[in-house]
Amino acid sequence: MVETEILIVGGGPAGIISAITAAKQGREVILVDSKSYQEIGNKVCGDALNLEPIKFLERNLGIPHPTGNEVADFVERAIFKSHNVSFPLSGDGYVLNRHPYGQRLLKMAEGLGVEIKDNTKVISALYDDFSVRGAVVVEKGGEGILSEIHAKITIDCSGRNFIIRKTLPERLFPFLEKHLEKRDIAATYREIISLKNQDHPYHNELYLIYDETIPEPGYFWIFSKGEKQLNVGIGWYMDRKSDRGMKELFREVLNKYYPEGTYEVLDKGGGQIPTRYPLTNAIVPGFLTAGDAALHVNPFTAEGHGPALIAGYYAGEIASKAIEIDKYHSEEFLWQYNNKIMNHFGLSHTKIQLFSEALKKIKVSGLEFLIRRSILSKDQFINIHSGKKLGLFEMVKIAIKAFPRYDILLTIARVSKSTQKFEKIFSNYPNDPENYPTWKNDFDIEMNKFRDTYE
Ligand SMILES: Cc1cc2nc3c(=O)[nH]c(=O)nc-3n(C[C@H](O)[C@H](O)[C@H](O)COP(=O)(O)OP(=O)(O)OC[C@H]3O[C@@H](n4cnc5c(N)ncnc54)[C@H](O)[C@@H]3O)c2cc1C
Numbered sequence: 001m002v003e004t005e006i007l008i009v010g011g012g013p014a015g016i017i018s019a020i021t022a023a024k025q026g027r028e029v030i031l032v033d034s035k036s037y038q039e040i041g042n043k044v045c046g047d048a049l050n051l052e053p054i055k056f057l058e059r060n061l062g063i064p065h066p067t068g069n070e071v072a073d074f075v076e077r078a079i080f081k082s083h084n085v086s087f088p089l090s091g092d093g094y095v096l097n098r099h100p101y102g103q104r105l106l107k108m109a110e111g112l113g114v115e116i117k118d119n120t121k122v123i124s125a126l127y128d129d130f131s132v133r134g135a136v137v138v139e140k141g142g143e144g145i146l147s148e149i150h151a152k153i154t155i156d157c158s159g160r161n162f163i164i165r166k167t168l169p170e171r172l173f174p175f176l177e178k179h180l181e182k183r184d185i186a187a188t189y190r191e192i193i194s195l196k197n198q199d200h201p202y203h204n205e206l207y208l209i210y211d212e213t214i215p216e217p218g219y220f221w222i223f224s225k226g227e228k229q230l231n232v233g234i235g236w237y238m239d240r241k242s243d244r245g246m247k248e249l250f251r252e253v254l255n256k257y258y259p260e261g262t263y264e265v266l267d268k269g270g271g272q273i274p275t276r277y278p279l280t281n282a283i284v285p286g287f288l289t290a291g292d293a294a295l296h297v298n299p300f301t302a303e304g305h306g307p308a309l310i311a312g313y314y315a316g317e318i319a320s321k322a323i324e325i326d327k328y329h330s331e332e333f334l335w336q337y338n339n340k341i342m343n344h345f346g347l348s349h350t351k352i353q354l355f356s357e358a359l360k361k362i363k364v365s366g367l368e369f370l371i372r373r374s375i376l377s378k379d380q381f382i383n384i385h386s387g388k389k390l391g392l393f394e395m396v397k398i399a400i401k402a403f404p405r406y407d408i409l410l411t412i413a414r415v416s417k418s419t420q421k422f423e424k425i426f427s428n429y430p431n432d433p434e435n436y437p438t439w440k441n442d443f444d445i446e447m448n449k450f451r452d453t454y455e
Helices: 013-024 051-061 098-111 246-257 305-324 331-372 378-385 392-402 406-427 433-453
Strands: 002-009 029-032 048-050 071-075 077-082 086-089 093-096 115-117 120-127 132-139 146-156 185-195 205-210 219-224 229-237 263-274 287-289
Touching: 002 013, 002 132, 002 305, 013 029, 013 051, 013 098, 013 305, 029 120, 029 146, 048 051, 048 305, 051 093, 051 305, 071 219, 077 331, 098 115, 120 146, 146 305, 185 246, 219 246, 229 246, 287 305, 287 331, 305 331, 331 406, 331 433, 406 433
Parallel strands: 002 029, 002 146, 029 115, 077 205, 146 287
Antiparallel strands: 048 093, 071 093, 077 086, 120 132, 132 146, 185 229, 185 263, 205 219, 219 229
């Protein structure tokens, strides 16, 4: 049995930043990952990362921006593209080479004194009647002998696996959600390709391509990885059906841009991304969770790297303070983490979810109709997509122009109205756990009502 102050499960962006933050506060930290040391930080991904979280890390932890071989390309804009329309969304940032960037952060954590236990798989949470106490682990390639790591605080950053949260009993921790529905997970497949005889025209841009063959609102992406290389992928919600397999459909769409034989595949793989509004509670005594494990991914674009970095920082910060003042089993103290997440992106991700659900209903053809007929301006589209509300005057103008597609108009009006309701609900987000059950009830009623409309 091993003991530590903070146990972090997972060395992805959320876990590594939690570790760096806590170590900088002088805390004793163990980070476990089932991957080997050399593989930590490597993940099948679209590799896009916007500037905001990078600046956040620089401001709060002094971590320099990605540089050298960590950067595959700089991004100036993201482009929404469907069969008939194409227009830019905001999107300064990077296309990364995630592996070297992740390795730099890993080495930084290690340099700050974090103990890295690689090839170590967490099997389940350790807990008593009141609190999480650590984890049960097994060494990969060993003899299958289970051992325990005891910790004052355990931070679950195990991504899609959410291994600690999922193994905590509902009976003891009723306000920590345990299940993830199919409609809240995107299945994805991507390849890194190198073009044989040509450069590509995608420098500094991220293309999100809404192709009619992909179950809506799934998309195909083309991201530049330098002069000849591209990161190309496909993804859609797991409750959406396609008559073809994901790889088959991927190849079919890619063929429209680059026929087979014109490129070499350098890397390939798939993965699942939780794409729902964040957990509205991500703590119990002795426990916090961050990143994909806490559903921190943007529910429309499926960007989760940035939110994981930000949430990792908050988790490390609150866990460290809790230990410093001996409040690591205090739900009241740890609750501050929920407040930070809800303030930073809880509301905006929830509003983006509404937009994403509405898109399932009006479909890309409906969105094209709005844009081609100039019913929605680019700014209004961005406002709805990022969860800002439309004023009454704007709605009336849109209504007049939308004739005869009032079904679409009704959907926009519903999104706009629900957006405002959620703004109100989030403005009442409790500052302590005591008032959470009532708040959560109000939240669930509104969210279920909205989602049921679009089932
Ligand atoms: C195909 C694809 C494309 C994507 N494209 C983008 C994109 O372009 N931009 C973007 O921002 N996001 C993208 N994402 C999402 C992004 O990759 C994640 O949101 C991000 O990596 C989340 O970080 P995390 O630290 O929460 O989890 P992860 O990065 O998943 O890290 C979890 C870590 O936990 C470890 N682990 C898991 N289970 C256990 C266990 N039982 N015991 C020990 N260790 C364990 C894993 O080995 C891993 O190292 C994409 C995801 C996929 C799958």
